[in-house]
Amino acid sequence: MKILVIEDDLETADHIGHALRAQGHEVDESFAGPDGLAKARGGKHAALIVDRMLPGMDGLSLVKQLRQEGSQTPVLFLTTMSGIDDRVAGLEGGGDDYLAKPFALAELVARVNAITRRNDQRPTMLRAADLEMDLIRREVRRAGKTVELQPQEFRLLEYMLRNASRVVTRSMLLENVWDLHFDPRTNIVETHMSRLRGKMDRGHTVELIHTIRGTGYILRAD
Amino acid sequence: MPIRAFHSEGFRIAAIYVAIFALSAALLGVLTIVIVNEEFRDQIVQFANADIGAIRDGYRTEGVPEAKEVISQRMSTPGASDFFLLEQGRARLAGNLQPMEPQTGILTLPDPGNSPGHLILGVGAFLAPNLYIFSGSDLYRAQLTRRRILVTLSWVFAGALILAILGGTLVSRSFLRRTDMIVTTCRAIMAGNLTTRVPVRGTQDELDRLSETINAMLDRIAALMKNVTQVTNDIAHDLRTPVTHLRHRLERARERATTTEDYDKALEAAIAASDDILALFTALLRIAQIEAGARRAAFAPLDLAALLSHLRELFAPVAEDAGHTLEFALEQPLQIPGDRQLLTQLFSNLIENAIIHTPKGTRVSVTLKREGNDAMVRVSDDGPGVPPEEHHKLFQRFYRREASRTRPGFGLGLALVSAITDLHGAHLKVEAAQPRGFSISLLLPIAETWELSANNVSGG
Numbered sequence: 046m047k048i049l050v051i052e053d054d055l056e057t058a059d060h061i062g063h064a065l066r067a068q069g070h071e072v073d074e075s076f077a078g079p080d081g082l083a084k085a086r087g088g089k090h091a092a093l094i095v096d097r098m099l100p101g102m103d104g105l106s107l108v109k110q111l112r113q114e115g116s117q118t119p120v121l122f123l124t125t126m127s128g129i130d131d132r133v134a135g136l137e138g139g140g141d142d143y144l145a146k147p148f149a150l151a152e153l154v155a156r157v158n159a160i161t162r163r164n165d166q167r168p169t170m171l172r173a174a175d176l177e178m179d180l181i182r183r184e185v186r187r188a189g190k191t192v193e194l195q196p197q198e199f200r201l202l203e204y205m206l207r208n209a210s211r212v213v214t215r216s217m218l219l220e221n222v223w224d225l226h227f228d229p230r231t232n233i234v235e236t237h238m239s240r241l242r243g244k245m246d247r248g249h250t251v252e253l254i255h256t257i258r259g260t261g262y263i264l265r266a267d
Numbered sequence: 268m269p270i271r272a273f274h275s276e277g278f279r280i281a282a283i284y285v286a287i288f289a290l291s292a293a294l295l296g297v298l299t300i301v302i303v304n305e306e307f308r309d310q311i312v313q314f315a316n317a318d319i320g321a322i323r324d325g326y327r328t329e330g331v332p333e334a335k336e337v338i339s340q341r342m343s344t345p346g347a348s349d350f351f352l353l354e355q356g357r358a359r360l361a362g363n364l365q366p367m368e369p370q371t372g373i374l375t376l377p378d379p380g381n382s383p384g385h386l387i388l389g390v391g392a393f394l395a396p397n398l399y400i401f402s403g404s405d406l407y408r409a410q411l412t413r414r415r416i417l418v419t420l421s422w423v424f425a426g427a428l429i430l431a432i433l434g435g436t437l438v439s440r441s442f443l444r445r446t447d448m449i450v451t452t453c454r455a456i457m458a459g460n461l462t463t464r465v466p467v468r469g470t471q472d473e474l475d476r477l478s479e480t481i482n483a484m485l486d487r488i489a490a491l492m493k494n495v496t497q498v499t500n501d502i503a504h505d506l507r508t509p510v511t512h513l514r515h516r517l518e519r520a521r522e523r524a525t526t527t528e529d530y531d532k533a534l535e536a537a538i539a540a541s542d543d544i545l546a547l548f549t550a551l552l553r554i555a556q557i558e559a560g561a562r563r564a565a566f567a568p569l570d571l572a573a574l575l576s577h578l579r580e581l582f583a584p585v586a587e588d589a590g591h592t593l594e595f596a597l598e599q600p601l602q603i604p605g606d607r608q609l610l611t612q613l614f615s616n617l618i619e620n621a622i623i624h625t626p627k628g629t630r631v632s633v634t635l636k637r638e639g640n641d642a643m644v645r646v647s648d649d650g651p652g653v654p655p656e657e658h659h660k661l662f663q664r665f666y667r668r669e670a671s672r673t674r675p676g677f678g679l680g681l682a683l684v685s686a687i688t689d690l691h692g693a694h695l696k697v698e699a700a701q702p703r704g705f706s707i708s709l710l711l712p713i714a715e716t717w718e719l720s721a722n723n724v725s726g727g
Contacts, residue, residue, distance in 0.1 A: 133565070147545050149538075197580045223581055227612045228546070230680075231619050236585045259535075 046091035046161060047071040051081030051107070052123065053099050061094060064150040078102025085111055090118055092161045097124040097131060105138045112139035119160035132226065151260040155212045162211065171206040174266030176245070176253055178206055187245060198241045205254060205264040214261035238262060281435020288431055289424070296420040300413050307409035308388060312373055315390040318402040326394045334394065335361040350387055352401040369399035376403065445474050449481060461489050502551070506544060513540040550679045557609065557686040565606050571642050572599040574610060575635055582618050590627035598636040603711050605691050613687045616680045617646040617707055625650030642713055647706035658697045
């Protein structure tokens with residue numbers, strides 16, 4: 046994939062560029078708003094990583110402009126850590142996700158992967174290996190047998206299935222499954238995940254959900 | 268000092284009083300004189316009418332000679348009129364006035380002696396078609412009385428004026444002395460002596476109340492200054508420790524690490540340590556931002572029962588795994604204006620505290636109910652509790668109870684809770700739970716009155 050990084054801090058840009066190239070992506074870089082807008086207009090990028098604070102034109106205006114021109118390219122906003130309200134403004138301004146600096150590279154990569162493979166279709170059935178989730182009847186079956194899940198566990202599994210074969214981080218789960226935008230001090234994610242796995246993988250030789258140490262989880266049938 | 272007194276509020280007030288007093292005294296004087304004057308004229312006219320009546324009676328019974336007789340009698344009677352004239356045509360028959368053009372009714376005539384200021388007031392009437400009678404008195408006595416009243420009033424007025432000015436000056440000087448004390452205190456504080464306070468006389472007057480308010484304000488400022496100093500020191504300390512540790516680790520790695528694995532470990536530890544430092548910054552900035560009140564714009568009506576139900580689903584398994592019982596008693600539905608994200612964080616924080624800081628087997632209860640115009644949310648536990656003398660410290664930044672120093676955390680959780688509470692115009696109440704344990708209650712206004720209450724945390 047070709048990804049455009051619009052970031053005026055050279056060290057951060059470099060840092061992101063290295064990480065994405067290591068993942069096999071092609072990276073374009075821009076260090077100012079107007080230049081970034083010009084490069085993004087080509088529409089040849091799979092995703093944009095846009096810093097909120099840019100010389101010439103701020104990131105939010107840049108993305109708003111792009112969206113007005115009809116661009117659908119997924120956008121990940123980067124911001125400094127202080128802005129609580131920035132998240133909402135960023136998402137309303139046309140961003141697809143939002144990441145506060147400083148961030149772990151694994152987090153950035155996971156989120157870029159999530160937004161670039163975002164699927165706007167709304168399927169009624171989600172599948173992975175012998176696991177089936179019926180979104181209409183709110184039912185889950187593994188190898189044909191019904192798995193009873195609590196609402197929280199259902200939502201968690203749904204998110205994992207929608208992002209199957211992709212790493213999801215702890216904070217992505219907190220934000221998207223439970224709508225928590227802070228770092229809890231108890232192990233909410235681990236607790237719910239372990240319950241879900243207990244119900245879903247119990248009695249099956251193949252485990253579908255795997256822990257990626259220090260990063261998050263992945264739902265994978267291999 | 269006497270010159271400065273003219274610029275003082277006390278003097279201004281005294282001057283206004285003096286002016287009002289002078290005006291009312293003058294008004295009173297004028298009124299008195301007018302009334303006295305009227306009274307005198309009435310009396311003179313009354314006497315004149317009585318005399319004329321008597322003379323007319325005499326004339327009617329026995330003719331002109333009897334009228335003349337009555338006049339001469341009257342002229343020697345004390346209390347009767349001073350001047351008489353009885354004329355037939357222009358010939359004087361009796362009396363002590365020169366003949367004149369007959370005029371009837373109440374008249375004012377110049378004095379016969381032509382002395383200035385003397386006037387005669389009296390009544391003229393015809394006894395018969397050609398027989399004219401006038402009876403009157405000198406107005407001089409009325410003028411004399413008037414002048415006496417005027418002089419007396421002037422003296423009283425002058426005396427009172429002097430007293431008023433004196434009193435005003437005294438009041439203003441005392442006022443000045445006391446405002447000077449306030450000024451001196453403020454200057455001392457500006458010069459850096461923060462412990463100085465304005466003396467209070469104990470009279471409970473306006474200036475005392477002002478002084479007390481200023482002192483209370485100074486106490487608050489001193490507490491804030493202390494807090495800022497404290498926070499600065501704490502930040503310096505709390506950051507220096509992890510940064511120092513980080514540095515030590517990196518140094519050790521450089522000296523001792525031999526294998527790639529060693530380096531990996533050291534780097535991972537270093538990254539974790541810097542994440543901690545950044546998390547501390549994030550927490551501090553978040554509190555500062557909430558305290559600045561910037562999030563009010565994000566307020567929207569939200570149902571507390573729904574929000575807390577969500578947290579129940581979220582934390583029930585966590586509590587269970589930690590060996591705690593988590594109970595919810597929610598009155599439905601309760602709408603308040605607020606920031607969903609921040610309130611979620613606030614209640615999560617309280618529930619997590621109850622789970623983290625109590626031993627296994629503790630029962631944690633979350634209650635939502637309406638109390639008057641407030642929605643009351645209480646998070647309580649039956650754990651070992653917190654000694655009452657520590658309650659007020661819990662909300663200070665970086666305060667950590669002795670028992671929790673070994674656990675990860677910065678001691679910023681409740682400081683954040685306090686900031687979010689303030690933002691919502693809510694009240695926090697910290698109590699010992701019955702029969703044992705710890706309880707925090709949050710009173711959130713249901714009506715949109717939070718706009719009016721800026722800063723009203725109590726017990727926090």
